Amino acid sequence: MSGMWFVVGLPIVVLAGLALYTVLVMRQIGTPTRGGEIDLNERPNTALVVIDVQEDFTRNGGSNPFEPAYRDAALAVINRSVSSARSAGNEIVFIKHVFRNWLAIQIIRLVAKGVGTPGRKGLEIDPSIEVGEAPVFEKAIGDSFSSAAFEDWLETRKVGKLILTGLDSCHCVQLTAKGALARGYLVEIRDAATLTATPEKWSLLKEELGDSGAVIV
Template identity: 55%
Template sequence: MTGLWTAIGLGVLSLVAYIILSLGKLSRPTRGILIDRAVRPETALVVIDVQEDFTRNTGRHAFDPEKRDAALGAISREIETSRAAGHEVAFIRNVFRDWPVVVAMKLTAGGVGTPGREGLKFDRTLDVGDAPQFEKSIGDTFSCPDFEAWLAEKRIGRLILVGLDSCYCVQLTAMGALARGYAVEIREDATLTTQPEKWAGLKQDLETAGAALA
Protein backbone atom coordinates (compact mmCIF):
# COMPACT_ATOMS: atom_id res chain seq x y z
CA MET A 1 0.00 0.00 0.00
CA THR A 2 2.88 2.33 0.78
CA GLY A 3 4.19 1.75 -2.74
CA LEU A 4 0.82 2.71 -4.21
CA TRP A 5 0.71 6.01 -2.32
CA THR A 6 4.31 6.70 -3.30
CA ALA A 7 3.42 6.14 -6.95
CA ILE A 8 0.38 8.41 -6.68
CA GLY A 9 2.47 11.10 -4.97
CA LEU A 10 5.12 10.94 -7.68
CA GLY A 11 2.43 11.09 -10.33
CA VAL A 12 0.90 14.21 -8.77
CA LEU A 13 4.31 15.86 -8.48
CA SER A 14 5.07 15.05 -12.11
CA LEU A 15 1.74 16.52 -13.19
CA VAL A 16 2.31 19.71 -11.20
CA ALA A 17 5.82 20.03 -12.62
CA TYR A 18 4.49 19.60 -16.16
CA ILE A 19 1.84 22.28 -15.64
CA ILE A 20 4.39 24.72 -14.21
CA LEU A 21 6.79 24.01 -17.07
CA SER A 22 4.06 24.43 -19.72
CA LEU A 23 2.90 27.75 -18.33
CA GLY A 24 6.43 29.01 -17.65
CA LYS A 25 7.82 28.41 -21.13
CA LEU A 26 5.14 30.67 -22.62
CA SER A 27 7.01 33.74 -21.43
CA ARG A 28 10.66 32.70 -21.85
CA PRO A 29 12.76 33.32 -24.97
CA THR A 30 14.49 30.30 -26.44
CA ARG A 31 18.21 29.82 -26.96
CA GLY A 32 19.98 28.61 -30.08
CA ILE A 33 23.14 28.44 -32.14
CA LEU A 34 24.73 31.75 -33.16
CA ILE A 35 24.44 32.56 -36.86
CA ASP A 36 27.11 34.15 -39.05
CA ARG A 37 25.51 37.31 -40.41
CA ALA A 38 28.35 37.71 -42.91
CA VAL A 39 26.83 34.87 -44.96
CA ARG A 40 23.21 35.84 -44.26
CA PRO A 41 22.70 39.26 -45.90
CA GLU A 42 18.94 39.07 -46.46
CA THR A 43 16.08 40.70 -44.55
CA ALA A 44 12.69 39.30 -43.57
CA LEU A 45 9.57 40.96 -42.22
CA VAL A 46 7.99 38.73 -39.57
CA VAL A 47 4.29 39.32 -38.90
CA ILE A 48 3.53 37.84 -35.49
CA ASP A 49 0.13 36.54 -34.30
CA VAL A 50 -2.08 39.03 -36.14
CA GLN A 51 -5.05 36.67 -35.84
CA GLU A 52 -8.68 37.51 -35.41
CA ASP A 53 -8.95 35.75 -32.06
CA PHE A 54 -6.70 38.54 -30.80
CA THR A 55 -7.34 41.51 -33.10
CA ARG A 56 -11.15 41.13 -33.01
CA ASN A 57 -11.42 40.07 -29.38
CA THR A 58 -14.23 41.92 -27.60
CA GLY A 59 -13.54 40.59 -24.11
CA ARG A 60 -11.43 42.07 -21.34
CA HIS A 61 -8.27 41.48 -23.40
CA ALA A 62 -9.60 43.51 -26.33
CA PHE A 63 -7.49 46.17 -28.03
CA ASP A 64 -8.77 49.71 -28.37
CA PRO A 65 -10.41 49.65 -31.86
CA GLU A 66 -8.80 52.91 -32.96
CA LYS A 67 -5.31 51.80 -31.93
CA ARG A 68 -5.92 48.37 -33.43
CA ASP A 69 -6.95 49.78 -36.80
CA ALA A 70 -3.98 52.16 -36.84
CA ALA A 71 -1.58 49.30 -36.10
CA LEU A 72 -3.20 47.04 -38.70
CA GLY A 73 -2.81 49.80 -41.26
CA ALA A 74 0.87 50.17 -40.33
CA ILE A 75 1.39 46.40 -40.57
CA SER A 76 -0.15 46.33 -44.04
CA ARG A 77 2.15 49.17 -45.12
CA GLU A 78 5.17 47.28 -43.76
CA ILE A 79 4.14 44.21 -45.77
CA GLU A 80 3.78 46.27 -48.93
CA THR A 81 7.10 48.07 -48.35
CA SER A 82 8.98 44.85 -47.66
CA ARG A 83 7.65 43.15 -50.77
CA ALA A 84 8.51 46.18 -52.89
CA ALA A 85 12.06 46.06 -51.49
CA GLY A 86 12.39 42.38 -52.36
CA HIS A 87 12.44 41.22 -48.74
CA GLU A 88 10.92 37.99 -47.56
CA VAL A 89 7.69 38.18 -45.54
CA ALA A 90 6.61 35.45 -43.10
CA PHE A 91 3.39 35.13 -41.12
CA ILE A 92 3.35 33.55 -37.68
CA ARG A 93 0.25 31.92 -36.21
CA ASN A 94 -0.06 31.15 -32.51
CA VAL A 95 -2.03 28.05 -31.49
CA PHE A 96 -1.81 27.00 -27.86
CA ARG A 97 -1.19 23.23 -27.78
CA ASP A 98 -0.08 22.27 -24.25
CA TRP A 99 -3.21 21.17 -22.42
CA PRO A 100 -2.53 23.19 -19.23
CA VAL A 101 -2.32 26.33 -21.37
CA VAL A 102 -5.43 25.38 -23.35
CA VAL A 103 -7.36 24.88 -20.10
CA ALA A 104 -6.07 28.17 -18.70
CA MET A 105 -7.06 30.07 -21.86
CA LYS A 106 -10.52 28.54 -21.85
CA LEU A 107 -11.04 29.40 -18.19
CA THR A 108 -9.65 32.94 -18.29
CA ALA A 109 -9.85 34.23 -21.87
CA GLY A 110 -12.76 32.51 -23.58
CA GLY A 111 -10.49 30.01 -25.30
CA VAL A 112 -8.77 32.45 -27.65
CA GLY A 113 -5.85 30.92 -29.49
CA THR A 114 -6.87 27.32 -28.78
CA PRO A 115 -7.21 24.62 -31.47
CA GLY A 116 -10.25 24.47 -33.72
CA ARG A 117 -11.31 28.11 -33.52
CA GLU A 118 -12.26 30.19 -36.55
CA GLY A 119 -10.37 33.08 -34.96
CA LEU A 120 -7.02 31.41 -35.57
CA LYS A 121 -7.05 32.79 -39.13
CA PHE A 122 -5.03 35.91 -39.88
CA ASP A 123 -6.77 39.26 -39.66
CA ARG A 124 -9.01 39.99 -42.63
CA THR A 125 -7.05 43.16 -43.46
CA LEU A 126 -3.77 41.35 -44.16
CA ASP A 127 -2.57 40.48 -47.64
CA VAL A 128 -1.02 37.10 -46.82
CA GLY A 129 -0.83 35.91 -50.41
CA ASP A 130 1.45 32.91 -50.83
CA ALA A 131 3.87 33.95 -48.08
CA PRO A 132 5.17 31.19 -45.81
CA GLN A 133 3.22 30.59 -42.61
CA PHE A 134 4.59 29.10 -39.42
CA GLU A 135 2.85 27.91 -36.29
CA LYS A 136 4.07 28.25 -32.73
CA SER A 137 2.51 27.39 -29.39
CA ILE A 138 4.57 29.63 -27.09
CA GLY A 139 5.76 33.23 -27.21
CA ASP A 140 9.08 32.99 -29.04
CA THR A 141 8.70 32.26 -32.76
CA PHE A 142 12.09 30.52 -32.68
CA SER A 143 10.39 27.67 -30.85
CA CYS A 144 9.24 26.61 -34.35
CA PRO A 145 12.08 24.61 -36.02
CA ASP A 146 10.60 25.13 -39.50
CA PHE A 147 10.83 28.90 -39.07
CA GLU A 148 14.49 28.73 -38.13
CA ALA A 149 15.20 26.37 -41.04
CA TRP A 150 13.46 28.77 -43.45
CA LEU A 151 15.59 31.68 -42.22
CA ALA A 152 18.72 29.63 -42.88
CA GLU A 153 17.52 28.57 -46.33
CA LYS A 154 16.79 32.17 -47.32
CA ARG A 155 20.10 33.40 -45.80
CA ILE A 156 18.27 35.87 -43.58
CA GLY A 157 20.27 37.65 -40.91
CA ARG A 158 18.08 40.71 -40.28
CA LEU A 159 14.53 40.61 -38.96
CA ILE A 160 11.90 43.32 -38.91
CA LEU A 161 9.21 42.44 -36.38
CA VAL A 162 5.60 43.61 -36.35
CA GLY A 163 2.44 42.27 -34.77
CA LEU A 164 1.29 41.48 -31.27
CA ASP A 165 1.51 41.44 -28.39
CA SER A 166 4.62 43.65 -28.20
CA CYS A 167 4.99 42.87 -24.47
CA TYR A 168 4.91 39.14 -25.09
CA CYS A 169 5.37 37.35 -28.41
CA VAL A 170 7.04 40.24 -30.23
CA GLN A 171 9.61 40.95 -27.51
CA LEU A 172 10.18 37.22 -26.85
CA THR A 173 10.82 36.62 -30.55
CA ALA A 174 13.17 39.61 -30.57
CA MET A 175 15.10 38.20 -27.60
CA GLY A 176 15.25 34.77 -29.21
CA ALA A 177 16.61 36.35 -32.39
CA LEU A 178 19.18 38.47 -30.55
CA ALA A 179 20.39 35.42 -28.64
CA ARG A 180 21.17 33.82 -32.02
CA GLY A 181 22.96 36.85 -33.44
CA TYR A 182 20.28 38.29 -35.73
CA ALA A 183 19.94 42.01 -36.32
CA VAL A 184 16.50 42.93 -35.03
CA GLU A 185 14.25 45.91 -35.70
CA ILE A 186 10.81 46.41 -34.16
CA ARG A 187 8.44 48.79 -35.92
CA GLU A 188 6.60 50.22 -32.92
CA ASP A 189 3.68 51.75 -34.79
CA ALA A 190 3.01 48.32 -36.33
CA THR A 191 2.68 46.54 -32.98
CA LEU A 192 -0.05 46.28 -30.38
CA THR A 193 -0.12 45.58 -26.67
CA THR A 194 -2.80 45.35 -24.01
CA GLN A 195 -0.25 46.53 -21.43
CA PRO A 196 1.27 49.81 -22.63
CA GLU A 197 2.49 50.58 -19.11
CA LYS A 198 4.69 47.46 -19.25
CA TRP A 199 6.10 48.26 -22.69
CA ALA A 200 8.35 51.13 -21.61
CA GLY A 201 10.52 48.89 -19.43
CA LEU A 202 10.60 46.07 -21.97
CA LYS A 203 11.52 48.52 -24.72
CA GLN A 204 14.52 49.67 -22.71
CA ASP A 205 15.59 46.05 -22.14
CA LEU A 206 15.31 45.32 -25.85
CA GLU A 207 17.38 48.34 -26.82
CA THR A 208 20.01 47.38 -24.24
CA ALA A 209 20.11 43.89 -25.74
CA GLY A 210 20.71 45.34 -29.20
CA ALA A 211 17.31 45.67 -30.85
CA ALA A 212 16.48 48.78 -32.86
CA LEU A 213 13.07 50.36 -32.37
CA ALA A 214 11.57 52.64 -34.99
Protein backbone atom coordinates (compact mmCIF):
# COMPACT_ATOMS: atom_id res chain seq x y z
CA MET A 1 0.00 0.00 0.00
CA SER A 2 2.76 2.45 0.91
CA GLY A 3 4.56 1.63 -2.36
CA MET A 4 1.37 2.25 -4.31
CA TRP A 5 0.88 5.59 -2.53
CA PHE A 6 4.42 6.58 -3.52
CA VAL A 7 3.88 5.77 -7.19
CA VAL A 8 0.49 7.47 -7.32
CA GLY A 9 1.42 10.32 -5.01
CA LEU A 10 4.71 11.32 -6.64
CA PRO A 11 3.11 13.17 -9.57
CA ILE A 12 0.88 15.04 -7.13
CA VAL A 13 3.92 16.16 -5.14
CA VAL A 14 5.71 17.20 -8.32
CA LEU A 15 2.68 19.09 -9.60
CA ALA A 16 2.22 20.81 -6.25
CA GLY A 17 5.87 21.84 -6.26
CA LEU A 18 5.59 23.10 -9.82
CA ALA A 19 2.47 25.07 -8.94
CA LEU A 20 4.23 26.67 -5.97
CA TYR A 21 7.26 27.50 -8.10
CA THR A 22 4.97 29.03 -10.73
CA VAL A 23 3.37 31.27 -8.11
CA LEU A 24 6.79 32.36 -6.85
CA VAL A 25 8.05 33.13 -10.35
CA MET A 26 4.98 35.17 -11.26
CA ARG A 27 5.16 36.99 -7.94
CA GLN A 28 8.79 37.92 -8.61
CA ILE A 29 7.90 39.21 -12.07
CA GLY A 30 5.13 41.37 -10.58
CA THR A 31 6.95 42.74 -7.51
CA PRO A 32 8.85 46.06 -7.46
CA THR A 33 12.50 45.88 -6.48
CA ARG A 34 14.23 47.55 -3.57
CA GLY A 35 17.51 49.44 -3.55
CA GLY A 36 19.59 52.09 -1.85
CA GLU A 37 18.16 55.60 -1.60
CA ILE A 38 19.71 58.18 -3.90
CA ASP A 39 20.74 61.73 -2.97
CA LEU A 40 18.71 64.09 -5.17
CA ASN A 41 21.24 66.85 -4.52
CA GLU A 42 23.71 64.81 -6.53
CA ARG A 43 21.17 63.87 -9.21
CA PRO A 44 20.08 67.08 -11.01
CA ASN A 45 19.26 65.50 -14.37
CA THR A 46 16.05 64.15 -15.89
CA ALA A 47 15.57 61.03 -18.00
CA LEU A 48 12.69 60.02 -20.23
CA VAL A 49 12.20 56.26 -19.79
CA VAL A 50 10.35 54.38 -22.55
CA ILE A 51 9.28 50.96 -21.24
CA ASP A 52 8.57 47.81 -23.27
CA VAL A 53 7.41 49.53 -26.45
CA GLN A 54 8.25 46.43 -28.47
CA GLU A 55 6.41 45.00 -31.45
CA ASP A 56 5.50 41.85 -29.55
CA PHE A 57 3.49 43.98 -27.15
CA THR A 58 2.38 47.02 -29.16
CA ARG A 59 1.11 44.95 -32.09
CA ASN A 60 0.14 41.81 -30.22
CA GLY A 61 -2.51 39.94 -32.17
CA GLY A 62 -3.43 37.71 -29.23
CA SER A 63 -6.61 37.55 -27.20
CA ASN A 64 -6.32 41.08 -25.80
CA PRO A 65 -4.67 43.36 -28.40
CA PHE A 66 -4.53 47.13 -28.19
CA GLU A 67 -7.11 48.94 -30.29
CA PRO A 68 -5.05 50.43 -33.18
CA ALA A 69 -6.23 54.03 -32.77
CA TYR A 70 -5.48 53.92 -29.02
CA ARG A 71 -2.07 52.38 -29.65
CA ASP A 72 -1.11 54.77 -32.42
CA ALA A 73 -2.14 57.81 -30.38
CA ALA A 74 0.04 56.71 -27.44
CA LEU A 75 3.01 55.92 -29.70
CA ALA A 76 2.69 59.38 -31.25
CA VAL A 77 2.81 60.99 -27.80
CA ILE A 78 5.86 58.88 -26.92
CA ASN A 79 7.61 60.09 -30.08
CA ARG A 80 6.78 63.69 -29.24
CA SER A 81 8.11 63.11 -25.72
CA VAL A 82 11.35 61.71 -27.15
CA SER A 83 11.69 64.72 -29.46
CA SER A 84 11.00 67.15 -26.61
CA ALA A 85 13.51 65.39 -24.35
CA ARG A 86 16.19 65.66 -27.03
CA SER A 87 15.45 69.34 -27.54
CA ALA A 88 15.61 69.98 -23.79
CA GLY A 89 18.89 68.11 -23.45
CA ASN A 90 17.36 65.48 -21.17
CA GLU A 91 18.49 61.89 -21.11
CA ILE A 92 16.50 59.24 -23.00
CA VAL A 93 16.57 55.53 -22.32
CA PHE A 94 14.62 52.55 -23.66
CA ILE A 95 13.80 49.41 -21.70
CA LYS A 96 13.08 46.07 -23.40
CA HIS A 97 11.40 43.14 -21.73
CA VAL A 98 12.60 39.60 -22.46
CA PHE A 99 11.38 36.72 -20.34
CA ARG A 100 14.41 34.71 -19.18
CA ASN A 101 13.02 32.39 -16.51
CA TRP A 102 12.48 28.95 -18.06
CA LEU A 103 9.09 28.41 -16.47
CA ALA A 104 7.87 31.91 -17.37
CA ILE A 105 8.89 31.25 -20.98
CA GLN A 106 6.90 28.01 -21.09
CA ILE A 107 3.82 29.68 -19.58
CA ILE A 108 4.00 32.60 -22.03
CA ARG A 109 4.42 30.22 -24.96
CA LEU A 110 1.41 28.26 -23.78
CA VAL A 111 -1.00 31.11 -23.03
CA ALA A 112 0.29 34.10 -25.05
CA LYS A 113 1.89 32.73 -28.21
CA GLY A 114 5.38 33.31 -26.82
CA VAL A 115 5.37 37.11 -26.90
CA GLY A 116 8.43 38.54 -25.20
CA THR A 117 10.37 35.27 -25.23
CA PRO A 118 13.94 34.93 -26.56
CA GLY A 119 14.61 34.72 -30.27
CA ARG A 120 11.58 36.61 -31.55
CA LYS A 121 11.79 39.52 -34.00
CA GLY A 122 9.01 41.16 -32.02
CA LEU A 123 11.44 41.90 -29.19
CA GLU A 124 12.68 44.95 -31.11
CA ILE A 125 11.38 48.44 -30.34
CA ASP A 126 8.25 49.31 -32.34
CA PRO A 127 9.45 50.67 -35.72
CA SER A 128 7.34 53.79 -35.33
CA ILE A 129 9.48 54.94 -32.40
CA GLU A 130 12.53 57.13 -33.02
CA VAL A 131 15.13 55.44 -30.83
CA GLY A 132 18.11 57.26 -32.33
CA GLU A 133 21.30 56.85 -30.29
CA ALA A 134 19.51 56.31 -26.97
CA PRO A 135 20.69 53.32 -24.92
CA VAL A 136 18.49 50.23 -24.67
CA PHE A 137 18.56 48.03 -21.57
CA GLU A 138 16.96 44.65 -21.07
CA LYS A 139 14.95 43.41 -18.09
CA ALA A 140 13.37 40.06 -17.35
CA ILE A 141 10.83 41.09 -14.71
CA GLY A 142 8.41 44.00 -14.44
CA ASP A 143 10.43 46.65 -12.62
CA SER A 144 13.05 48.27 -14.87
CA PHE A 145 15.31 48.59 -11.83
CA SER A 146 15.83 44.84 -12.03
CA SER A 147 18.38 45.77 -14.72
CA ALA A 148 21.63 46.63 -12.96
CA ALA A 149 22.90 48.21 -16.18
CA PHE A 150 19.93 50.61 -16.21
CA GLU A 151 20.46 51.60 -12.59
CA ASP A 152 24.20 52.10 -13.16
CA TRP A 153 23.45 54.27 -16.20
CA LEU A 154 21.14 56.48 -14.13
CA GLU A 155 23.90 56.93 -11.58
CA THR A 156 26.51 57.73 -14.24
CA ARG A 157 24.20 60.27 -15.85
CA LYS A 158 23.31 61.78 -12.45
CA VAL A 159 19.59 61.29 -13.06
CA GLY A 160 17.24 62.06 -10.17
CA LYS A 161 13.95 62.50 -12.03
CA LEU A 162 12.29 59.92 -14.26
CA ILE A 163 9.55 60.57 -16.79
CA LEU A 164 7.90 57.23 -17.46
CA THR A 165 6.14 56.23 -20.67
CA GLY A 166 5.34 52.93 -22.37
CA LEU A 167 3.42 49.85 -21.35
CA ASP A 168 1.69 48.23 -19.68
CA SER A 169 0.64 50.98 -17.28
CA CYS A 170 -0.77 48.43 -14.85
CA HIS A 171 2.32 46.25 -14.89
CA CYS A 172 5.83 47.33 -15.88
CA VAL A 173 5.20 51.08 -15.80
CA GLN A 174 3.70 51.12 -12.32
CA LEU A 175 6.27 48.60 -11.04
CA THR A 176 9.10 50.77 -12.34
CA ALA A 177 7.46 53.79 -10.72
CA LYS A 178 7.33 51.98 -7.38
CA GLY A 179 10.94 50.83 -7.72
CA ALA A 180 11.99 54.42 -8.44
CA LEU A 181 9.98 55.92 -5.59
CA ALA A 182 11.45 53.37 -3.16
CA ARG A 183 14.90 54.69 -4.11
CA GLY A 184 13.98 58.35 -3.74
CA TYR A 185 13.63 59.33 -7.40
CA LEU A 186 11.20 61.99 -8.52
CA VAL A 187 8.69 60.24 -10.75
CA GLU A 188 6.40 61.63 -13.43
CA ILE A 189 4.13 59.40 -15.52
CA ARG A 190 2.84 60.76 -18.82
CA ASP A 191 -0.60 59.21 -18.95
CA ALA A 192 -1.22 59.83 -22.65
CA ALA A 193 2.14 58.21 -23.44
CA THR A 194 1.24 54.92 -21.76
CA LEU A 195 -0.85 51.94 -22.80
CA THR A 196 -2.79 49.42 -20.77
CA ALA A 197 -5.04 46.47 -21.51
CA THR A 198 -6.92 47.09 -18.25
CA PRO A 199 -7.89 50.80 -18.08
CA GLU A 200 -10.29 50.21 -15.17
CA LYS A 201 -7.41 48.91 -13.06
CA TRP A 202 -5.16 51.79 -14.13
CA SER A 203 -7.58 54.34 -12.69
CA LEU A 204 -7.11 52.83 -9.23
CA LEU A 205 -3.36 52.47 -9.62
CA LYS A 206 -2.98 56.11 -10.63
CA GLU A 207 -4.55 57.14 -7.34
CA GLU A 208 -2.25 54.79 -5.42
CA LEU A 209 0.85 56.04 -7.22
CA GLY A 210 -0.18 59.65 -6.68
CA ASP A 211 -0.55 59.02 -2.95
CA SER A 212 2.98 57.53 -3.00
CA GLY A 213 4.47 60.66 -4.55
CA ALA A 214 4.35 60.10 -8.32
CA VAL A 215 3.10 62.94 -10.50
CA ILE A 216 0.75 61.81 -13.25
CA VAL A 217 0.20 64.26 -16.11
